[in-house]
Amino acid sequence: MEWKFVRLLSIGQVQPGMKLGKRIYNEEGLTLLAEGAELTVSILRRLGNLGIDMLYVRDEITDDIVLPEMVTDETRRQAIKQIRTVYRSMMNDTMGRISYPHLGYSFRKMTEEILNDLGSREDVLIMLGDIHTTDHYLYTHSFNVCLYTLTLGMAAGYSKDDLFTLGMGSMLHDIGKTRIPPEVLLKPGRLSDEEFEEMKRHTEHGFAILKDEPFVPLLAAHCAFQHHERLDGSGYPRGIQGGEIHDFAKWIAITDSYDAMTTNRVYRRGMLPHEAVDILYGGSCIQYDQRKLEVFRDKVALYPVGLxxxxxxxxxxxxxxxxxxxxxxxxxxxxxxxxxxxxxxxxxxxxxxxxxxxxxxxxx
CATH class of the missing domain: 2.30.30 (SH3 type barrels.)
Structure with missing residues (x-):
């Protein structure tokens, strides 16, 4: 297990000369600034311009505080690289002519690596996600949702086969966004009504992409199809309710919403975990399954180490x-x-x- 000596501060609290306590990634999972780097005025200004408003720093007051990682850096890097490679190819394939015969096999392998990492740690908690820039959200979001959903699936006692399916469904839940026009997908602000209707179609695109893919369980395709459905029928694309929604999609609805709220975006700062959990609980029994929310609440660190x-x-x-x-x-x-x-x-x-x-x- 890897440990970092860190304290979490808002960027306004960081003083020039402090050392970075945990590396910063761009949205493709590549290191933007390594841990131990000295934080100068110009670097802090640049990070602020990139939408980063909190940093882990080394602090002599708390130099023995350690931050556990949910998975290894290598597992994380390889998973995001795999997502990035496949999704970029699909985004460039505007006519939908390229097939991906190894998509299911490669993503199943990555799911297995994540499960192995999670299984090697006792009492894993969902921690605040890594610090990222806000230039491309899709790759790291797909990884985070998989990581969080598998943590919950393990806590819920799912079998190994079910965990593989749940892992693939959660990692690929947003694959349909590769069919959304870039000017809509990457728009740095609120979508118009017409653009939002276009964005909502990613659930249908995802199902169409995955349902006939070799080595991809059909249930994983339904995760892509249903993860925006809500218990009260207010979701999309079909507005189905309660028991019509598969349990796997109900888990992903929670983790997808949580990661969306706690991740920095171009147009708003990410919430802290306790703020996001409060909002999720506001939708308990209405939008989200209450028993699943209780499992989630018991597995998330509301107040991150170093805060x-x-x-x-x-x-x-x-x-x-x-x-x-x-x-x-x-x-x-x-x-x-x-x-x-x-x-x-x-x-x-x-x-x-x-x-x-x-x-x-x-x-x-």
Whole structure:
């Protein structure tokens, strides 16, 4: 397992001269800025222009805080490379003439690698995603949704065969976007009604692409078809309800929405996990399956390691770890008292101090 010594700060809190604690990727999964790089004024300005508003940095106050990775860098890099290679070919194939006979085989292999990584870790939690630029969202989103969905599928006790199908369906859920015109897919702002109708067609395109592909389970094609359906019939493309929607698509509906909300986009900053979970719970029993949301809530780290928080006691601290059994009650290292004065750091385990709550995220 890989560990990084980090603290998570808004870019406004980062001081020139600080060292980057975790590498930054572009949306193709390639390293944009390596960990350990010195953050200068010009670099910080450039990162801000690229839509990055939070960074992991090395901090002497918290230099023993470590961040667990859900999968290895190599698994992550290879998966995004595979997605990028196939999707780019399909985007360039405007007439739909190229076939992809090994699509199912190669994506099944990547699903197996992700499952192996997740299976080698005990009590895996869904952590805040890697820091990315906002230039192309599709590749890393497809990977993240697969990673999160498989974490939930494992927690739900699915068989190995079901996990393979769920993994492929979640990794390929947005493959239909390769058939959406680039000016709509990559538009840096709100879509018009006409453009949104065009975007919604990616579910139908995805089903058409996958349903006859060798080595791709038909159920994976239905994941692409149904992941925007909602329990109350308000989704698309068919407006089906409740039991008409396959369970796999219900899982992907949650992880797809969560990653969309927590990822930086050109037109808005990404939410923190607790903010996104609150919104998802607002749709419990209406749009999202309540029991699946409960599994999700128990597997997501609401307050990421390294985040600076204000406690209900008035004290300020940094999240040092997230207990797998109580992911909404982290261990917090207090660094300031209620008056804002620096103190000799000490830790509070919120899983045992139930009277103390995280009141808000501490901003600069």
């Amino acid at each position: 600076t928080v204000k406690l209900s006691t008035g004290e300020t601290g940094v999240v040092t770890s997230v207990p797998p059994k109580t992911p909404n009650r982290p261990i917090v290292r207090v660094i300031e008292d209620a008056e804002g004065a620096r103190v000799q750091p000490y830790e509070i385990d919120l899983s045992s101090r139930l009277s103390v709550m995280v009141e808000r995220i501490k901003e600069a």
